[in-house]
Amino acid sequence: MSSFHLGGDKRTSLADAAALVGDGAMVALGGGLCARLPMALVREMVRQGRRGLHLVGSAHSIDVDLLVAAGAVGVCEESYVGFEQDLGLAPAFRRAAEAGTVEVRESCCATVLAQLRAAEMGVPFLPVRGVKGTDVEGVHPEYARMRCPFTGEELVVVPPLRPDVALLHAPMGDAQGNLHLEQPFVLDERFAHASASVVATVDRIVPTAELTASGVVVPGHLVAAVAEVPYGAHPSSCYPGYAYDRAHLAAYLAAASADDVETYLDGYVRVGEDAYRDLVDPTRLGGWDDSVETWQELFR
Amino acid sequence: MSWTIDEWFVVALARTIADREVVFHGFASPCAQVAMHVAKRTHAPDSLLVEGATYAVDPVPEFVPPTSNDLALHRDAVYRMRFEEFFDAACRGAVDRMFLSGGQIDAHGSTNVTAVGPDLAHPKIKLGGGGGGCNISASIGTLTVWTTRHRSGRTLVADLDFLTDIGHRTREGTRADLGYTGGGPQWLVTELGVFGYDDEGHAVLRGLWPDVELADVERATGFPLRVALDPDLPLLAPPGDAELAALRAVDPLGVRHLEFGEKERIREFS
Secondary structure, three states, X not given: OOOOOOOOOOXXXXXXXXXXXXXXXXXXXXXXXXXXXXXXXXXXXXXXXXXXXXXXXOEEOHHHHHHHHOOOEEXXXXXXXXXXXXXXXXXXXXXXXXXXXXXXXOOOHHHHHXXXXXXXXXXXXXXXXXXXXXXXXXXOOOOEEEEOOOOOOEEEEEOOOOOOEEEEEEEEEOOOOOEEOOOOOOOHHHHHHHOOOEEEEEEEEOXXXXXXXXXXXXXXXXXXXXXXXXXXXXXXXXXXOEOOOHHHHHHHHHHXXXXXXXXXXXXXXXXXXXXXXXXXXXXXXXXXXXXXXXXXXXXX | OOEEHHHHHHHHHHHOOOOOOEEEEOOOOHHHHHHHHHHHHOOOOOOEEEOOOOOEEOOOOOOOOOOOOOHHHHOOOOEEOOHHHHHHHHHHXXXXXXXXXXXXXXXXXXXXXXXXXXXXXXXXXXOOOOOOHHHHHHHOOEEEEEEOOHHHOXXXXXXXXXXXXXXXXXXXXXXXXXXXXXXXXXXEEEOOEEXXXXXXXXXXXXXXXXXXXXXXXXXXXXXXXXXXXXXXXXXXXXXXXHHHHHHHHHOOOOHHHHHOOHHHHOOEEO
């Protein structure tokens, strides 16, 4: 029987969407760095008290840090967690990694890509070009080495990565779960195909005709549920709607760095998603495209 | 005309790029990011620039934002690679140069961007992580390695606590032994000087910034220092007007400063 998600109206509430992620699930987080992160779903999982998640993906920031801060993460298998030179290391992730309360299985973007492709293709492994002889190889007992039957060269081979669920945020979707994304898609397409299901939030649910005119990037048959959550990627960006909210990120980081993330969780997360949206500074959400000067100001 | 260390440093990085190279920077790399645009707008107009994290090809940003996955970095790009399209190109050897840095860098240009301390289960400092470097440092044509924290004495080390990205060798052997298809590091540019690499793949100090003494480098370097200074090293020639103009135009927010501490940033030259 097909693993595609067939039929009908996939619309649901944010709470019911997040409830599709079980404790201990392997979760792929969409977007990358501070762009198009599935933050509304992250916040809702925190509200629901999710535990023991196994996060997989490439380069991430407040999505991973907030889940770690709330005690929701058991294993972190990302290629980077942080806020680049601007806002620095990820404080909660760093503390948990150093204390050993989260298991860090350091990975590499290209390795994760190969593992997702193996899952998509239904093959038991794929080779990668590097990794061999690095300490990243050492923290992954599930990797192996294999001699190529054609060239004789020895390569690291990696098993499929088949997340239980991919959490994606898109600017637009329709009731059937078709999603339109703007580039860069990062790993979202690969996550969608390799995972058992996609749970999505979208800034706007639109008629299918409007969506197909913009282009469907993730088809509804991969999507189990879609919830309309305006500003669902905030405080990360979701262009063309909104740039990232640097002041909000800095406020989060100040709380998390002072080991006072509870204040942030009480003030912004546990209040509920509607209240969260009301708390967001509206001047940070629009106007990025008024002029280059306005846009630059958002980054100061 | 005067200029600061961050400006000269970025120009030196830019000069490691040859015209008609395909060149890439990772995220969290503001100096390299600005340098690629300086090269593109001066001596390397036919280089193909792949913006890290957006994978936009030859964008012309009006400013470089402090976050790497941002629409500002797509500006005027005719094409955006997909994530997998870039990594495939890098793994099959279609990318000529990448910029790499690290919390620790060893004599062979391997880097640690994972964790400081001997035990990954309980590291002293968990660093951000390596992005795609663990694979593509093995296969990209050549690497420009850089750091702005050489003077700390903790960055250029004899032994890495964790080897994330591949220089000229790992504990297991050389690039040839390991079957890596890329050429490895060509330059290591620091805020104290510039290193090349010898036949053994070991760093060799080739030049110093004018306000730096050899003793400063000796004090700050944890691996055995090999020295072959070239007083006319082109990388360290004073920046030209066009280079400074390009740099100041593309980086009005000064993201390059983010890599320099207060004490370094005041270094000024004329």
